[in-house]
Amino acid sequence: MPTILVLDDSATMVMSLSHILKGAGYDVETGMNGREGITKLTDGVKPSVILTDLNMPELDGIGFIKEARKIASARYTPIIVLTTESGGRKRDEARAAGASGWLTKPAEPNQLLAVVKQLCPVK
């Protein structure tokens, strides 16, 4: 079963995303900020897709993407930013850091699953 790493500082969002992804047949690993995400990756979690918020304490989404891209196993892992930010400047910043895609909250569950399934189909 493919694994999706979900990073968001909102416990409710983490729970919601986990429920939707598990329901679609994915394993889910979670973290409450970018630092926890980096720890997961360095501890050997190899997600097929990473979903991350931007505004998080400790290490924000942009910082996480930059650090994740330095880890060999996550260099080419698709990273989707899921955030309330819809501004072009932030989007450019995330893309420059190495983000693969962008979804603005509120997103539809089907919209989210379509993106994840496109990047990582469930067999």
Added chain:
Amino acid sequence: MNETEEQNEGLVCAILAEQVAILRDRMDASEAFDLLWQTSALLSWLAGLLADISRESPQINPLQDRERSEAVTKITTIRQQLDHLAFFQAQRQDFARQIADCVIVALERMSSAQMPEGTRFASADLAALYVSEDQRRLHEDILLRLRVD
């Protein structure tokens, strides 16, 4: 503004920051969401159970089979609506929480304890805390309405 007035204003900001923080913490409705997800999972299990019962009961009559099929369709529809509602509500709540965070940080910085001596918290400082275009648009609209540069 004299020193006493400034201290009093800072105190008010500090108190308001604490009060908004309490409101923000009360926004966390994890238990309600957990219940929604549990209900959704239960409905999913029920739909599967009905399908299994139908498969393992060859003597089931056509009327019962039609009712079972209708029940499964209704359960599936309600489950999808619950999932949709919960996901949307979670995102709305997250957005409200982030706006509350922004207010708390602004008030903390405006309180005497947080502001360096001789500096004032400006609208540009507030704008730097925003987490969405909606907040920035609202900020610009208010500046225009109040005709502030």
